[in-house]
Amino acid sequence: MFSKTCEYAIRAMIFIAQKSRDGERVGIKDIARGIEAPEYFIAKILQELSRKNLVLSVKGPNGGFYHDAESAQSSLADIVRTIDGDKLFHGCGLGLKECSESHPCPIHHEFKKVRAGIQCMLEKARIGTFTRELESQLTFLKR
Template sequence: MFSKACEYGIRAMIYIAQRSRQGERVGLKDIAQGIDSPEAFMAKIMQALSRQGLVQSVKGPHGGFYMDTQASKITLAQVVRAIDGDHLFTGCGLGLTECNEKKPCPIHDEFKLIRNKIRSLLETTQVGEFNELLEKGVLHLKRI
């Protein structure tokens, strides 16, 4: 459903929100290790998220990526749009370029319902919502 970049981006944002809550800035290497992603790929993703203003960064020996309390209210939909654009919310379930109400694909109506539920979920879920459950070890962000 999500591109690999988007998966890593969402996980990174949740990870940074958690660490920022603890008053920390997180380096690229720590993010990559913390969410089990390739560091070089993560650098490109973090650059895109930073450019969109979804995370802040400070250079130097005590630098890294962080979020203020307002940024932890960023929705998962904002992260998806920053990395993958709006295609998840508007695209055809079969990948057709010409699929709409007037010219639907075979799964158009059913997929539209699913797509709308996904949009609703992502637009109402904030990256900072998972902090407590991550700290308790109930949730995780990398393969175990």
């Protein structure tokens, strides 16, 4: 459903939120190790998310990535839009360019409901809300 880049972005953002709950800043190496992702790839992804103010960063020996109260309220939909664009929320289920209400593809009407449900779930899901479940080990980011 998401591109690999978007999957890494979401996982990295949740990992950073978990670590920065106590004011910690986390470096690229720790993030990459924590979510089992390539370092160089995570660095590029976080650079883009930082440009959009979805995550904060500080350079230097005590630097790293972190969330404050505002950035922790970013939704998963914000991340998806930044990395993958709006296609998930508005695109055709079959990938057709001309799919619309007046010219629907064979799955248009059912897929529209699925798409709306996914968008609603991603809009409600805030980065900062996943930390409790991770700490309680009810959810995980890697095996």
